[in-house]
Amino acid sequence: MTDFVDFPDLGLLDVAAKIDTGAFTSALHCKNVRLVRAHGKTKLSFWLIDNSGEKPRQFFADEFSQRMIRNSFGVAEKRYVIKTRIVLFGRKIRAEFTLADRERLKNPVLLGRRLLRNRFIVDVSQKNLSYTAKQASTSPLIVY
8 A cells, every 4th residue: 555645844745655564663765874973962864865856855863763673574674763753644643764775665655553553544455545635635625
């Protein structure tokens, strides 16, 4: 199942997302993830790539963690994790996203069970439901 989601804190709109109930953690496509020192503080630097054709943009996170995540091949790897807001069905949800290189994958965002649990029911026969609802709410009302 797929949809298009917004990340208001990152300035990303209509990003293609795969809804994967088999994955526990959600993931966000990025490159060059590394720690940097700025003004005596350690920050996480990463470059986000969206699907709009825009140039990659660099972001910094003050709050982050690192944990072991099993990738789609079952191999454990250490990934950085950030918290950011995502918009689904008009709801802003603060959620954790691992930062991963998803360049070889079709969708730059993966939404896992942890984000979906107790919030949504997944119907695998449907797609782009949140995006369709967003479009319907922003389209002008035409009265005859």
